[in-house]
Amino acid sequence: MGAGGVRVLLLSGPAQGGGGVEKLAGALGASGLEVLRAGSVREALSVVRSDAALGAALVGWDTTDTAMDGPAGTGEVLRAVGERFVRLPVFLLVTGSDVSGLPLWAYKLIQGCVWPLEDTPAFIAGRIARAVADYREAVLPPFFRALRHFDAGHEFSWHTPGHAGGVAFLKSPAGRALWDFYGEALFRTDLSISVGELGSPLDHTGRIGAAERNAARVFGAEQTLFVMNGNSASNRIVGHATAADGESVLVDRNCHKSIMHALTLSGAVPRYLVPQRNGLGLAGPIPPSALARAGDGGPAVSAVVTNSTYDGLCYDAVEVAGLLAPHVPRIHFDEAWFAHGAFHPLYARRFGMAVTPEVMDDELRPTVFATQSTHKLLAALSQAAMVHVRPAPRAPVNPARFNETYLMHGTTSPSYPVIASLDVAAAMMDGASGTFLLTEAITEAVRFRQTVVSVAEQIREDRDRPGWFFGVWQPDHVATRPVEDLVSDPAAWSLEPGAAWHGFTDLRSGYCMLDPIKVTITCPGVTADGAVQELGIPARIVAAYLEQRGIVVEKTGDYTLLVLFSLGTTKGKWGTLIDALVDFKDAHDAAAPVEELIPDLGLTGPLPDLCAAMHAALQAHGLGRLLDQVFTDLPTPEVTPRAAHTMLIHDDVEQVPLDRAHDRVAASLVVVTPPGIPMLLPGENIGRADGPALTYLRALQAIDQEFPAFAADIHGVHRDQGGAYHLDCLAFSDSAVTPVPDR
Numbered sequence: 001m002g003a004g005g006v007r008v009l010l011l012s013g014p015a016q017g018g019g020g021v022e023k024l025a026g027a028l029g030a031s032g033l034e035v036l037r038a039g040s041v042r043e044a045l046s047v048v049r050s051d052a053a054l055g056a057a058l059v060g061w062d063t064t065d066t067a068m069d070g071p072a073g074t075g076e077v078l079r080a081v082g083e084r085f086v087r088l089p090v091f092l093l094v095t096g097s098d099v100s101g102l103p104l105w106a107y108k109l110i111q112g113c114v115w116p117l118e119d120t121p122a123f124i125a126g127r128i129a130r131a132v133a134d135y136r137e138a139v140l141p142p143f144f145r146a147l148r149h150f151d152a153g154h155e156f157s158w159h160t161p162g163h164a165g166g167v168a169f170l171k172s173p174a175g176r177a178l179w180d181f182y183g184e185a186l187f188r189t190d191l192s193i194s195v196g197e198l199g200s201p202l203d204h205t206g207r208i209g210a211a212e213r214n215a216a217r218v219f220g221a222e223q224t225l226f227v228m229n230g231n232s233a234s235n236r237i238v239g240h241a242t243a244a245d246g247e248s249v250l251v252d253r254n255c256h257k258s259i260m261h262a263l264t265l266s267g268a269v270p271r272y273l274v275p276q277r278n279g280l281g282l283a284g285p286i287p288p289s290a291l292a293r294a295g296d297g298g299p300a301v302s303a304v305v306t307n308s309t310y311d312g313l314c315y316d317a318v319e320v321a322g323l324l325a326p327h328v329p330r331i332h333f334d335e336a337w338f339a340h341g342a343f344h345p346l347y348a349r350r351f352g353m354a355v356t357p358e359v360m361d362d363e364l365r366p367t368v369f370a371t372q373s374t375h376k377l378l379a380a381l382s383q384a385a386m387v388h389v390r391p392a393p394r395a396p397v398n399p400a401r402f403n404e405t406y407l408m409h410g411t412t413s414p415s416y417p418v419i420a421s422l423d424v425a426a427a428m429m430d431g432a433s434g435t436f437l438l439t440e441a442i443t444e445a446v447r448f449r450q451t452v453v454s455v456a457e458q459i460r461e462d463r464d465r466p467g468w469f470f471g472v473w474q475p476d477h478v479a480t481r482p483v484e485d486l487v488s489d490p491a492a493w494s495l496e497p498g499a500a501w502h503g504f505t506d507l508r509s510g511y512c513m514l515d516p517i518k519v520t521i522t523c524p525g526v527t528a529d530g531a532v533q534e535l536g537i538p539a540r541i542v543a544a545y546l547e548q549r550g551i552v553v554e555k556t557g558d559y560t561l562l563v564l565f566s567l568g569t570t571k572g573k574w575g576t577l578i579d580a581l582v583d584f585k586d587a588h589d590a591a592a593p594v595e596e597l598i599p600d601l602g603l604t605g606p607l608p609d610l611c612a613a614m615h616a617a618l619q620a621h622g623l624g625r626l627l628d629q630v631f632t633d634l635p636t637p638e639v640t641p642r643a644a645h646t647m648l649i650h651d652d653v654e655q656v657p658l659d660r661a662h663d664r665v666a667a668s669l670v671v672v673t674p675p676g677i678p679m680l681l682p683g684e685n686i687g688r689a690d691g692p693a694l695t696y697l698r699a700l701q702a703i704d705q706e707f708p709a710f711a712a713d714i715h716g717v718h719r720d721q722g723g724a725y726h727l728d729c730l731a732f733s734d735s736a737v738t739p740v741p742d743r
Contacts, residue, residue: 006055006132007034011044011077012093020116021093024058027125033132041073048080055132056089057081058114063094066101078109086431087138089131141427143211144420146198151188159192160413166190191416201226201414202407208419215426218434220342220353221370221388223399225406228418231336231373231385232258233409236265238332238369238387241405242302243268245642250294250303250328253631254283254677256336257669257715259304264641264682271297273305277628278503279530280473280522281557282311283677285495287506288323295327302330307352308338310555310677311473311562312518313495314350316511321355325364329395331355332369338515339372339386343434346442346490350513353388367395374425377517377566381421428567437567439487445517445565446478446486448574452521453479455582466589469537470581473520473528473560475501486516503528517565521581525559525615526624536615540710541607542584544598549580555673558618601709617706621699629692631677635684638665639730644682647730655718655726658698662689664729670716672700680716686727701725 008028012021025035033055038044047054061074068075074092081088089111092099099113111131114124140148162168166187169175179187191198199206204225216224227234239262243249251259251270263270273294276284286305294303303324308314317333324331333352335341341351348354352370370388374380387406391397428437449472456468472478475493478486486492493513495502502514525536536559543556555562563577587597591606603610618624639647644667647653653667663685670680670693680686680693687693697717704711705723718726 006032006136007036007051007053008128008132009036009038009044009047009051009054009057009059011038011041011058012060020121023121024114024116024124027121028128030122031125031129033125033129041076044073044077045080048077048084054085054088055136056091056128058091058093058128060093061102063099063101066103068103068106075103075106078106082109083432084436086433087135089128089135091128091131139427141211141423142214143198143207143423144427146207147189147416147420150191150195150198151185159195161190161192163187163190186417189416189420193412193414198416201228201419202410202412203403211419211423211426215386215422216388218426218430219372219386219388220356221390223389223391223397225387225389225403226419226422227385227387227409228383228411228414229385229409230383231334231371231376232256232261234371234373234385234387235259235332235334235336236262237406237409238371239263239268239304240265240408241402242330242332242369244301248298248300250300250324252286252304252306252334253634254286254306254309255304256306256334257671257678259334260641260669260678260681264645267640267642268301269640270637270681271300272634273303274632274634275309276504276506277631278528279526279624280503280520280528280560281624281627282473282503282520282560283309283313283631284502284504285309285313285315285507285512288319288508288511289506291320291323294324300328302332303328304332304334307333307335307350308341308515308518310337311520312337312515313512314338314341314347314515316349317352317354318349318359319511321360321366321368322364325360325366328366329392330367330369332371335370336373336385337376337518339374339376339378340429340438340441340517343429344438344442345435346438346488346493347515348490350490353390355390362393365392365394367392367397374422377564378425379421379428379567380425381415381418383415384418384422384425386422441517441565441567441569442487443483444569444571444574445519446483447571448565448578449474449478449516449519450483451574451578452581455578468585469524469535469588470585471522473501473522474514474516475499501528503530519563519565521561521563523559523561525618530624530628532619536618537588537611538614538618538710541598541611541614542581544601544710545584545587546577546580548598548600549583551577551580558623603709614703614707614710617703621702623696623699623703626692626696626699627672630679630696633692635666635680635687635693637681637684639683641682644668644730647732648682648728652731653728654731656729658694658701658725658727659689661686661727661729662691662694663687664727665732666716667728667730668716670697670714670727672696673713673715680727683730686729697725697727 028035059074059077062072081090092110092113094113094115166179169179193200199208201208204212212224212226235258243266245267247268248271249268251272253272254275273286275286341347352368355368368390372386374386375382375384389397452472459465459468494510495507495512497507523537523539524533526532539556539559539561543553553561554564588607591608594603594607594610648667666680666684666686668682669678671678700712
């Protein structure tokens, strides 16, 4: 990896001025390095904190400043480099006679010293260029480095894939367009498992195996496996490898549907751990008292806990492990949305791999699996995921046997670009770099949160305007505490018992916290405790307006919008969202016509009228109250998920309208978004005609029919031309089924 085109920061003070520095800058340019001249410490710090393309830094030092904290600011710049980069070559520009006054801490951050007038500019520039080249090679993680070297060999491809390095695409106009769009590098590195020198993800050998071992070190695991078909596959791997037919598994009811797929594959029988819900419809934590009683139903082989939740609630994983350990030998933390947990002090103890021998004795400590969707909030390509393993003596993990299940769910045609992105994602989070990147993301999220509140203050001061109606779901003190405190203090985000803002009960201090990078914007209509407000702005209408503005949120509830502050979030990005929210509010104040604001809906009339009508419908049907009942008053399982699936593939299934679905057994998952969590599982009795499930679905059906432009996103429900719902139900013919065992 050469040094050409790389930037070198140059900060020189008066003591290093003169022709020597200018000649050195010229020699660096002649070596192919772009020199960034910083005119001040402030400019230098800005470059260090924002420019990941830096290959080296030359920082002037006044040798009389033995503490390095004088006006030249050398120490401040060096410390900033240490916080941002790992092993970036830093050279001190020195004009004094020696470096005897250099503090010891500085030696850890510099690679050497440069006296511009003692050696020739060409020689010094050559040393720096060599250091830059070595650094750029060293920052590459194992697999990505090998992949680049292989690509540089320009070998002919005689193996799959058939596009042969992209050449096949050049033979077709459509193919050529694809080539031009993505570029040659993607196709040249889309390779077959036949390339032995790169290793194999199937037996974890070669550079791929080295990359997985490096990721295990970075993420704090004993073993890490790369998964190329998403965290859904990761969940199926762990679930299928840890439970067998008929065995009981404790399952967080606030789980992803892939957990249910694992139960179907393994034949295991779920016993549910039921989380709370608040008045906003947000899924809360499983109460600690429920975890302590988890063994009341008898022995179980493992437990599954969603950490963090879709809405950003993350547990003290060490405490959860301690509560569950008496009941299960294994815990699977589904951390699809929490791959960043290990890389910032704010999340200490909050992630699965924190359950180590140092915090829990081996006699009690369970084996822990953590499945992570690396691409969601870290930097990786879509479908990039990892499985992390920390075995315990109570439930050893045989790597070869675990790999057999991994192979069942993997592919023999893996995507090498996806593997490279996993390798690089781990490298990005290694050491100081990971903490820096997360601090930046958390900081932007906090500033956004505080800005939403400050807009309300500004509008309140303008007495001629109606009040601001958007809010943020967060502790009250977030609006006023210093940003630095909120970025560093976990207690600032804790769901403290009795705090009104979160709306949950049966908690204890520190048990659960809100991840600040998951921001839930609240719309007027209901409060966290379920109280109905007179003014209602349903979030589906706001989301439609934002989409018209080119802003797509992660999740839309009845009165909430979820946005994610990932590593890629910028000030410009969240500033644009603030602007759009202010514009929506202005449009509502002015009773602007819907057909002008959101023309794609095909609706007419003033915006406030549409909001008021939908708010009235939501409250008339009691949708929020019904949602809470659906996820706390659970249906009765009649047959196992595996048995229900057996009947499904034998076509012992019929579509039934809601008015005839009572007391029938569901044949497939019914997943309502929001919250994106299964409300009915295969094999569960749908319940009475006036029971929670059917009452809720009838309410959704009525609202969909009244407001078809805002129809709910429901998986497992079939709509006829009139918008009426139908469910897949088991027909119970002569097919053999397995009833759920008595528990």
